[in-house]
Amino acid sequence: xxxxxxxxxxxxxxxxxxxxxxxxxxxxxxxxxxxxxxxxxxxxxxxxxxxxxxxxxxxxxxxxxxxxxxxxxxxxxxxxxxxxxxxxxxxxxxxxxxxxxxxxxxxxxxxxxxxxxxxxxxxxxxxxxxxxxx
Numbered sequence: 001x002x003x004x005x006x007x008x009x010x011x012x013x014x015x016x017x018x019x020x021x022x023x024x025x026x027x028x029x030x031x032x033x034x035x036x037x038x039x040x041x042x043x044x045x046x047x048x049x050x051x052x053x054x055x056x057x058x059x060x061x062x063x064x065x066x067x068x069x070x071x072x073x074x075x076x077x078x079x080x081x082x083x084x085x086x087x088x089x090x091x092x093x094x095x096x097x098x099x100x101x102x103x104x105x106x107x108x109x110x111x112x113x114x115x116x117x118x119x120x121x122x123x124x125x126x127x128x129x130x131x132x133x134x
Contacts, residue, residue: 005124014121018070021114025067025083032060049093062086070115077126080119087112 035056066086070079087108094105120126
């Protein structure tokens with residue numbers, strides 16, 4: 001999906017934004033398999049979300065699949081759509097327990113912006129669907 005028609009700076013900015021998003025999501029997804037060995041603060045934060053610890057590996061598996069789909073250029077758009085849904089669930093989970101707005105509730109929104117902006121900058125076909133007026 002990446003093309004030579006994308007300016008080099010724009011292409012690399014998109015790749016960096018996508019790479020940072022992928023790195024964070026892989027770390028988060030893998031971490032859901034090792035909750036018992038995480039620091040005490042991380043365990044307390046996970047417990048506040050009130051999800052049973054037994055379902056965390058399933059949630060991690062879903063996140064990893066969506067992230068891999070996003071990382072593969074041919075399936076990046078599908079991965080971005082699925083990650084948007086996943087991140088929407090994260091927002092809802094934080095709203096439900098009344099976490100702070102800027103640091104917890106909006107963090108998945110910021111990550112979603114990185115995901116879509118990275119894809120937008122490196123994928124010319126996406127700009128035909130969402131053109132910015134000059």
